[in-house]
Amino acid sequence: MTDADLLLRLGIDPATLDPAPEPKRGPDRVGLDPVPCVLCGAPARFTRIVALDGGPCWLDRCCPCFLATVDLQPSRMPVSVDGIVADLRAAMAAVTDRGAG
Ligand SMILES: [Zn+2]
Known part of the structure; x- marks a missing residue:
């Protein structure tokens, strides 16, 4: 699932989200003067940057x-056993290379 899929599932129009042009820390955005939750309007306590075709935007949500x-x-986890095995092989190769040198 992509961030665009997430917004579709949540019923959020990406055009209504605030652009997130530069890396800004989430706590600043949900701190003493939090922005409203995009779903219900309550003070947002969780935020993340979603990657959309039009550029990164803030997805702000209240706790509920x-x-x-x-x-x-x-x-963010591997989506298949093959992905996990590939990660383990890469890690093992890195350790083996270091040990041989
Ligand atoms: Zn809410």
Whole structure:
């Protein structure tokens, strides 16, 4: 699932999200003066940058909305056993190369 898929599943129009032009720390955005949750308007407590065709944007969610939708987020984990095996092989090759040198 991509970030665009995530927004589609959440029913969020990407055009309504604030652009995230430069790396900005999430705590600054959800700190003392948090922006509204894009789903319900409550103060956002979780934010992340989503990569969209039009450029990176902020996806700001309150705690209940985050917990209700976190399982829809794109996974950072390997998506297949083949991917895990490839990662292990690469790590093993790196260790073997270091040991031989
Ligand atoms: Zn919310």
